[in-house]
Amino acid sequence: MAGVADRRAAAAARHRLLPEGRVAGPMPWIIAIMMFLTVLAAAAGLGLGAAVRSMSADLAGRATVQIVEANVEARDALGRRAAQALRGADGVAGVRPVDPATLVDQLRPWLGEEASSGDLPIPALIDVTLTPGGADAKVERLRRLMAGLSPKIRVEPHAAFLLPLAGLLSALGWLAAGIVLLMALATGAVVVLAARGAHDSHRGTIEVLHLMGATDVQIARLFQRRIALDAMLGSLLGFVVAACVILLLGGRLIATGSDLLGAVRLPWSGWAVLAALPLGGVLLAMLAARWTVLRSLGRLL
Amino acid sequence: MRLARLRGAGFTAGRPLCHGCMSGAEGSARAPVFTIMSAIVQFENVGLRYGLDSETLSDVSFSLHGGGFYFLTGASGAGKTSLLKLLYLAQRPSRGVIRLFGEDVVTLPRKRLPGFRRRIGVVFQDFRLVPHLSVYDNIALPLRVAGMEEAEVDAPVSEMLNWVGLGDRGQARPATLSGGEQQRVAIARAVIARPEILVADEPTGNVDADMASRLMTLFEALNRLGTTVVVATHDLPLMGQVTGAQMMRLDKGRLADPTGALRYPPRSRGSA
Numbered sequence: 001m002a003g004v005a006d007r008r009a010a011a012a013a014r015h016r017l018l019p020e021g022r023v024a025g026p027m028p029w030i031i032a033i034m035m036f037l038t039v040l041a042a043a044a045g046l047g048l049g050a051a052v053r054s055m056s057a058d059l060a061g062r063a064t065v066q067i068v069e070a071n072v073e074a075r076d077a078l079g080r081r082a083a084q085a086l087r088g089a090d091g092v093a094g095v096r097p098v099d100p101a102t103l104v105d106q107l108r109p110w111l112g113e114e115a116s117s118g119d120l121p122i123p124a125l126i127d128v129t130l131t132p133g134g135a136d137a138k139v140e141r142l143r144r145l146m147a148g149l150s151p152k153i154r155v156e157p158h159a160a161f162l163l164p165l166a167g168l169l170s171a172l173g174w175l176a177a178g179i180v181l182l183m184a185l186a187t188g189a190v191v192v193l194a195a196r197g198a199h200d201s202h203r204g205t206i207e208v209l210h211l212m213g214a215t216d217v218q219i220a221r222l223f224q225r226r227i228a229l230d231a232m233l234g235s236l237l238g239f240v241v242a243a244c245v246i247l248l249l250g251g252r253l254i255a256t257g258s259d260l261l262g263a264v265r266l267p268w269s270g271w272a273v274l275a276a277l278p279l280g281g282v283l284l285a286m287l288a289a290r291w292t293v294l295r296s297l298g299r300l301l
Numbered sequence: 302m303r304l305a306r307l308r309g310a311g312f313t314a315g316r317p318l319c320h321g322c323m324s325g326a327e328g329s330a331r332a333p334v335f336t337i338m339s340a341i342v343q344f345e346n347v348g349l350r351y352g353l354d355s356e357t358l359s360d361v362s363f364s365l366h367g368g369g370f371y372f373l374t375g376a377s378g379a380g381k382t383s384l385l386k387l388l389y390l391a392q393r394p395s396r397g398v399i400r401l402f403g404e405d406v407v408t409l410p411r412k413r414l415p416g417f418r419r420r421i422g423v424v425f426q427d428f429r430l431v432p433h434l435s436v437y438d439n440i441a442l443p444l445r446v447a448g449m450e451e452a453e454v455d456a457p458v459s460e461m462l463n464w465v466g467l468g469d470r471g472q473a474r475p476a477t478l479s480g481g482e483q484q485r486v487a488i489a490r491a492v493i494a495r496p497e498i499l500v501a502d503e504p505t506g507n508v509d510a511d512m513a514s515r516l517m518t519l520f521e522a523l524n525r526l527g528t529t530v531v532v533a534t535h536d537l538p539l540m541g542q543v544t545g546a547q548m549m550r551l552d553k554g555r556l557a558d559p560t561g562a563l564r565y566p567p568r569s570r571g572s573a
Contacts, residue, residue: 009451013441019433205431211391213419214446215412301393301414 017209018202018222027194027227031187031234032241035281038183039242039274045176046270051263052169059159059166060135061093063128065146066154070121078150079124086128089145091138094129128155135159184284191231191285195223195292210300220293224286231285235278243274340364340400341497341529342388347397349383349554356395357383358554365531367497370524372540373533375551381533382426382502384551388531389423389500390414402497419447422496422528426503428487430475436486437462437471443494461489465519481512488516492523499523501532505539517542 065082069075079097086095103122114120130138139157146153159166199206209219246266253261266274342365349358358380365371373381386392387399390406399406401417409417422443430439441458445451462468465485475483484504491499501520505513517539524530534540540548550557 007451010445013438013445013451013454016434016438017431204429208429208431209442209446211389211418211423212443212446213415213417215415218446298411301391301411 014222015225017205018198018226025230027190027230028234028237030190031231031281031285032238034183034187034190035235035238035278036242037238038180038187038281039239039277040245041176041179041183042274042277043242043246043266043270045173045180046273047264047266048169048173048176050265050267050270052166052173054263055162055166055169056159059157059162061130061132062158063130063139063142064156064158065126065128065142066156067124067126067150067152068121068154069123069150069152075124078153079126081149082146082153083126085145085149086126086142089142091131091134091141092128093131094127096127096129098125098127100124184280187281188284188288191227191288192292194230195227195289196296198223198226199293199296206297207300210297216294216297219297220290223289223293227289228282228286231282232278235281239274239278246274339367341367341402343398343400344387345398345400347387347394347399349380349387349392350395356554358387358394358551361397361554361556363549363556365498365529367529368524368527369529370521370543370546371529371531372543372546372548373531373551374535374537374540374548376535379551380554381551383554385423385500385502385531385533388498389421390418419443419494420497422491422494422499424484424487424491424499424501424504426506428475428483430483430486430490432475435472435474436467436478439475439486440489440493442490447494457493461493465489481508484508484512484516488519492528495526496528498529498531501530503533505534505536513539514542 065086067075067078067082069078083095083097086092100122103125107122111120128142135157139155143155146155206219250266253264256262342363344361344363347358347361348356350356361384373384375381383392387394390401393407397407402420404417406414406417431442434442437458440461441454444454444457459468459471462471465488467482467485467489470478470482475486478486488501488504491501499520504516504520508516513536520530520532521543540546
């Protein structure tokens with residue numbers, strides 16, 4: 001018990017060596033803003049990454065077979081043969097001919113009532129779900145199989161339709177990762193400037209401690225602690241506000257009812273990564289402060 | 302261990318270093334026997350140059366013996382402060398050899414210097430008290446830097462406060478103290494860790510004659526406990542006050558030795 005009291009007293013004495021100026025200074029607020037933006041960027045990156053992964057997994061295993069035949073009877077007959085051939089093919093997990101009525105309903109907004117008149121040659125569609133892995137090779141085999149039935153049958157992998165969108169989401173994800181990295185660098189730079197400023201404004205105290213035999217590490221620890229406290233306050237504030245914004249936006253995305261936007265979601269592992277960011281920020285700030293102060297002290301004898 | 306050294310040197314509660322020496326009364330207890338030790342400071346052909354200017358100190362050679370009392374004098378600009386800076390390791394010389402406690406500190410790795418600095422107490426000309434710390438914390442600073450347990454800090458600091466006559470001003474900030482009081486805090490801070498060498502740069506420059514005399518009495522008391530004292534001053538009457546002190550005179554960066562006393566170890570004053 002006495003040991004604890006002694007350690008507390010020693011810590012209090014050490015803390016008094018640098019005048020306290022927490023929160024009043026700009027450091028915590030700057031760190032809070034940077035942490036807020038970092039968490040948002042990281043959340044965007046993680047959310048988009050999850051969406052791309054989900055979309056890729058979904059698209060890579062699916063294809064649509066189109067039977068482009070103007071004659072309705074011939075089209076239906078070809079459709080049945082194609083479906084039968086597909087069901088027996090290797091690498092096919094599921095075959096679902098699209099109901100023509102459903103197709104007409106989906107086309108009505110663009111074609112109007114003409115869609116159901118029968119005058120327009122609407123192709124028959126079959127949704128094919130492939131077994132996992134080797135999607136490209138399987139699609140190629142299906143193409144050869146369908147070409148053997150009729151040249152009027154086309155096989156279109158879904159990945160081909162949405163590849164540009166997946167690419168865009170992936171690029172946005174990488175952009176978000178880049179922003180996180182830049183924000184980390186900027187945070188480090190801010191801390192270096194703050195540590196230099198603090199070092200300059202306490203030069204007299206540092207010189208006295210130095211000439212009394214304080215080691216560089218002893219002096220650097222004073223600044224490390226102070227900057228770590230500032231960084232902790234700022235990081236927590238930034239994280240809490242950013243988390244509120246993310247929850248709010250997440251609710252809005254779900255409310256849209258869109259499959260695409262709904263895929264942009266943050267898993268628990270993503271939240272764990274976000275929660276680690278303030279800790280990383282504090283660690284970064286401490287290391288930057290230590291490096292700066294040790295470097296400045298290294299110039300003294 | 303540090304506390305044991307302090308206690309061994311007489312810094313224990315109820316056994317002050319010099320009863321009433323800050324109140325003008327002569328210390329009643331003289332150290333019984335004073336032994337002169339070997340050279341603890343050696344300067345050999347030391348030169349100091351700032352940038353591309355001409356040398357501030359040239360070919361300075363001398364030895365200081367453990368337990369001696371030395372005055373460093375010379376006109377303003379003669380290089381007294383520069384020499385002291387070399388002595389308390391605030392500066393490296395441009396050339397020459399400086400040995401402290403038997404080790405060459407010029408070539409010593411930087412990381413080993415703090416250990417040497419802890420063995421030297423410095424009273425700066427401008428005091429250099431830490432303005433946001435209380436008098437108590439200022440005096441405790443060397444003990445805390447040396448890593449003394451907090452529970453062991455209070456006794457020597459309280460004793461030192463009483464010793465310099467500031468027992469009731471422990472929580473005051475330096476800015477609220479008079480020049481003489483600040484001077485005493487600076488001295489208390491310099492000696493609390495029982496340094497082997499005490500370096501004082503113009504310690505009487507900011508105080509009246511009476512206070513200057515009392516400070517000298519205080520330095521003598523420390524010296525009797527074995528601390529080597531080096532005082533830079535150009536106050537000749539003050540130098541005459543200290544029995545058996547040696548004098549070094551700097552003249553335009555070169556050490557003059559008018560008395561020749563520095564060629565020999567200081568004479569024993571213990572049984573005088």
